[in-house]
Amino acid sequence: MIDINKAIEALDWNKEPKGLYEPIAYTLASGGKRLRPTLALIAADAIVNGGLLNGDAIEQTLPAALALEIFHNFTLLHDDVMDKAPVRRGRETVHVKWNDNTAILSGDQMLIEAYKQLAKVPANKLPQVLNWFNEMATAICEGQQYDMDFEHMSQVSVDAYLQMIEKKTSVLLAYAMRIGGYIAGATPAQQDALYNYGLHIGMAFQIQDDILDVYGDPATFGKTIGGDICSNKKTILLISALETADAETKAELLQWLMTTDRNDQKVAEVTKLYNQLGVRQTCEAVMEEHTAQALAQLDKLPQNEAIEHLRELAELLATRKS
Amino acid sequence: MIDINKAIEALDWNKEPKGLYEPIAYTLASGGKRLRPTLALIAADAIVNGGLLNGDAIEQTLPAALALEIFHNFTLLHDDVMDKAPVRRGRETVHVKWNDNTAILSGDQMLIEAYKQLAKVPANKLPQVLNWFNEMATAICEGQQYDMDFEHMSQVSVDAYLQMIEKKTSVLLAYAMRIGGYIAGATPAQQDALYNYGLHIGMAFQIQDDILDVYGDPATFGKTIGGDICSNKKTILLISALETADAETKAELLQWLMTTDRNDQKVAEVTKLYNQLGVRQTCEAVMEEHTAQALAQLDKLPQNEAIEHLRELAELLATRKS
Numbered sequence: 175m176i177d178i179n180k181a182i183e184a185l186d187w188n189k190e191p192k193g194l195y196e197p198i199a200y201t202l203a204s205g206g207k208r209l210r211p212t213l214a215l216i217a218a219d220a221i222v223n224g225g226l227l228n229g230d231a232i233e234q235t236l237p238a239a240l241a242l243e244i245f246h247n248f249t250l251l252h253d254d255v256m257d258k259a260p261v262r263r264g265r266e267t268v269h270v271k272w273n274d275n276t277a278i279l280s281g282d283q284m285l286i287e288a289y290k291q292l293a294k295v296p297a298n299k300l301p302q303v304l305n306w307f308n309e310m311a312t313a314i315c316e317g318q319q320y321d322m323d324f325e326h327m328s329q330v331s332v333d334a335y336l337q338m339i340e341k342k343t344s345v346l347l348a349y350a351m352r353i354g355g356y357i358a359g360a361t362p363a364q365q366d367a368l369y370n371y372g373l374h375i376g377m378a379f380q381i382q383d384d385i386l387d388v389y390g391d392p393a394t395f396g397k398t399i400g401g402d403i404c405s406n407k408k409t410i411l412l413i414s415a416l417e418t419a420d421a422e423t424k425a426e427l428l429q430w431l432m433t434t435d436r437n438d439q440k441v442a443e444v445t446k447l448y449n450q451l452g453v454r455q456t457c458e459a460v461m462e463e464h465t466a467q468a469l470a471q472l473d474k475l476p477q478n479e480a481i482e483h484l485r486e487l488a489e490l491l492a493t494r495k496s
Numbered sequence: 497m498i499d500i501n502k503a504i505e506a507l508d509w510n511k512e513p514k515g516l517y518e519p520i521a522y523t524l525a526s527g528g529k530r531l532r533p534t535l536a537l538i539a540a541d542a543i544v545n546g547g548l549l550n551g552d553a554i555e556q557t558l559p560a561a562l563a564l565e566i567f568h569n570f571t572l573l574h575d576d577v578m579d580k581a582p583v584r585r586g587r588e589t590v591h592v593k594w595n596d597n598t599a600i601l602s603g604d605q606m607l608i609e610a611y612k613q614l615a616k617v618p619a620n621k622l623p624q625v626l627n628w629f630n631e632m633a634t635a636i637c638e639g640q641q642y643d644m645d646f647e648h649m650s651q652v653s654v655d656a657y658l659q660m661i662e663k664k665t666s667v668l669l670a671y672a673m674r675i676g677g678y679i680a681g682a683t684p685a686q687q688d689a690l691y692n693y694g695l696h697i698g699m700a701f702q703i704q705d706d707i708l709d710v711y712g713d714p715a716t717f718g719k720t721i722g723g724d725i726c727s728n729k730k731t732i733l734l735i736s737a738l739e740t741a742d743a744e745t746k747a748e749l750l751q752w753l754m755t756t757d758r759n760d761q762k763v764a765e766v767t768k769l770y771n772q773l774g775v776r777q778t779c780e781a782v783m784e785e786h787t788a789q790a791l792a793q794l795d796k797l798p799q800n801e802a803i804e805h806l807r808e809l810a811e812l813l814a815t816r817k818s
């Protein structure tokens with residue numbers, strides 16, 4: 175059975191110059207859920223009728239799965255420079271442990287390493303996979319740009335927000351599914367179902383992320399509750415609240431956004447306004463709709479153990495507490 | 497006849513989000529010699545017997561040529577962030593005109609755009625071209641890392657320096673030639689000759705660059721003479737001087753390296769030491785050897801007008817004054 179963690183560990187970064195490759199090894203060794211390569215492998219598995227990650231079709235999917243994981247970690251590396259984030263997965267970020275230049279250059283090399291893995295895709299499938307991968311990578315850069323643009327905009331619509339997270343988060347999961355399925359021989363209709371499953375669980379995942387920041391259980395959440403509120407992050411909760419509030423409530427909310435001291439009170443008061451406006455329910459409804467859409471895709475695919483895994487995953491993401 | 501400048505102008509960057517694509521348009525519109533795509537096209541032309549950049553073989557080379565130019569400009573964009581360079585080709589660099597984050601993200605997108613062009617290479621040649629392109633891109637990141645490492649090293653050998661510029665500069669020219677020739681149907685032996693031609697003109701070009709910084713004619717050079725001396729840049733002249741000087745001369749040279757005021761005097765005195773040591777002649781000999789090697793490759797190829805162009809180019813690079 176293919177073990178994605180072992181496959182990542184087996185990548186050799188003990189190369190010169192050390193200054194280029196050590197930060198790559200460090201980044202890829204920092205764990206994470208390995209969600210994207212796992213999705214690619216399960217998608218392939220679903221198409222070859224739930225071989226439990228065994229067999230040639232799965233072997234053939236592995237380089238693309240690795241490309242997706244290396245690419246994802248490249249985006250985190252460069253995003254952390256742009257966001258000046260000090261910590262990632264409990265460890266110092268590369269630009270802190272080394273410096274900005276190292277993070278830029280080793281990040282560039284990671285993007286190239288992703289394409290090196292991609293070059294191992296069977297030749298007859300390479301042109302299509304390369305096109306999809308490029309489309310996915312473009313969407314993510316566009317999503318990151320929109321995310322940065324939103325920081326400086328006074329008003330962002332829920333639709334614009336959903337388009338942004340689709341590009342920044344969901345498209346990568348969607349193409350992981352499509353590419354995995356395609357390499358394993360999925361029909362175009364099956365590819366679409368796999369793609370849409372990935373897209374919808376991505377949306378549900380990101381919306382749940384926003385909800386947990388406010389309504390998560392401090393005992394299980396892992397991060398400080400209300401971090402997004404303190405930093406005025408334009409989450410779907412804040413955007414929904416601003417879109418639906420009457421003039422008086424909106425003024426009160428905006429007043430709190432301008433408050434930069436008294437963080438505890440800010441979190442409590444903004445949460446109270448969210449409660450009055452019912453934004454949790456609004457956002458949960460959007461999230462549940464995406465989960466339902468994701469699950470509906472699975473009915474279009476051959477039913478086997480891999481599909482069962484995907485069903486559980488969609489339900490898990492929607493009910494997760496951390 | 498294929499016009500590379502027109503092909504670059506025809507690329508459409510009028511897309512959303514503007515913050516991502518405008519810096520790409522700005523970078524690609526800033527001119528430059530278009531040396532790399534031109535080499536790819538001439539290499540193809542040489543193989544199809546000097547069709548003066550006409551015909552299907554040349555058309556098929558165009559996407560790879562564009563990929564090479566976009567990739568080259570991506571490296572300049574990120575290098576300028578790392579070097580904190582304020583000006584490129586007479587215009588503000590992207591990180592100055594916009595900011596560091598824009599330069600990082602638009603640079604990332606340019607790298608992806610290079611691969612988008614590459615995906616248009618004929619499917620039967622794509623796997624090989626993608627592998628070579630990845631190898632080339634890796635060499636350039638490694639070369640940039642060595643270049644940054646050298647800044648902090650007290651001693652660098654001439655050999656290490658030559659390996660660094662081979663990776664950072666020459667390999668891109670070499671693969672431009674190989675990829676252009678390969679797409680046009682070059683035999684493996686012809687590909688090797690094209691590759692080695694590119695490699696050697698790249699070496700000659702970079703060494704001449706170092707020489708001109710000291711011995712260029714201020715009237716034609718365009719940059720300030722002695723800029724590398726002022727910044728203690730480890731050029732082949734400085735490295736050769738340190739390698740060949742006796743203890744007394746070396747001490748005098750090191751003394752001047754530690755001098756950060758009196759730049760005019762520093763340039764004059766270091767140049768005098770270079771003259772005593774004959775480093776200009778040493779470096780010119782290395783450069784001329786590379787030019788000779790480049791020219792020798794051309795004898796292995798079908799003789800036609802394209803080869804004549806390449807011969808002239810190699811001689812021009814070796815005798816250029818700016």
